Amino acid sequence: MLIDNYGRRFYYLRLSVTDACNFRCSYCLPDGYSAGDDSLQLSSAEAATVVRAFASLGTQKVRLTGGEPSLRSDLPEIIAASKATPGIRRVAVTSNGYKLPRVVDGWHAAGLDQLNISIDSLDPAEFAELTGHDCLPRVLQGIARAQQLGIEVKVNAVLLQDGSRRRLREFLSWIREMPVTVRFIELMRTGENKAYFASNHLRGQVIEHQLLEDGWQLLPRARDAGPAREYRHPAYRGRIGLITPYGEDFCNSCNRLRISAQGRLHLCLFADHGIDLYREISRGDSRALAEKIQRAIGEKPLQHHLDQGQVGAMRNLSQLGG
Structure with a gap:
């Protein structure tokens, strides 16, 4: 079992399979992805070695992240190898959903349990402005297909100052009949977004206070769950989650470790460096x-x-999938 010096147990691996991304999100890669000098990415066999090692240490959940994992044609092989590893109970993928309608059946056949899809706005024009791609209907089509297949779906939305209350109303209206969890994530400062962060950061407590006033109730947190606090309301089929890295006790419940696409162990998303395991x-x-x-x-x-303001070596969130 992996236990650190503070008694925290690590059941959850976030494995980046690429740092490339085809979106140009305003808070992450506004100018698009540009390959650096270190463009190595783990092969599917190497990714399987990583999962076996972590499983032998008690890891039960693997999330495949990027960049954008769907850019890898061998992602189904990585999903299948992860799912077949003794000790691994859940395999998840975080994606922007651009290719989802074409690939989700293959991911399901490979053994995928859970999908997290990034949707920062339900307004098609605003979605296109934020991501650089006018493809919200396609993403929603992919989500509908994933649900038909029985894959658990969560939606990630980055909290942004301007228009936050309107977007919350739109998501609340959507999940009244839509059985998904929408997780609002505080915008995080990185090495490349200092000015954007300064003008757009919104604390998650603003949303949390409104939810509590409106009768939403906090749910117990599963052992292998991510950092979100999830809330439910009897009038809604969906749920709301909040990820608040600027909260006072955020790190106390940390249960996850990260491996980059270059084979480096990152003990924290905002560590000064990764430990080379290649x-x-x-x-x-x-x-x-x-x-x-x-x-x-x-x-x-x-x-x-x-x-x-200490962000370590984190240039942008595409490096390790957030």
């Missing part, structure tokens, strides 16, 4: 890899320092 990964030696991860866990910090 030699062990490339050899297919999951036992040696597990031993190195076990030794490294003692270096995990108690908390990040986002509130002090």
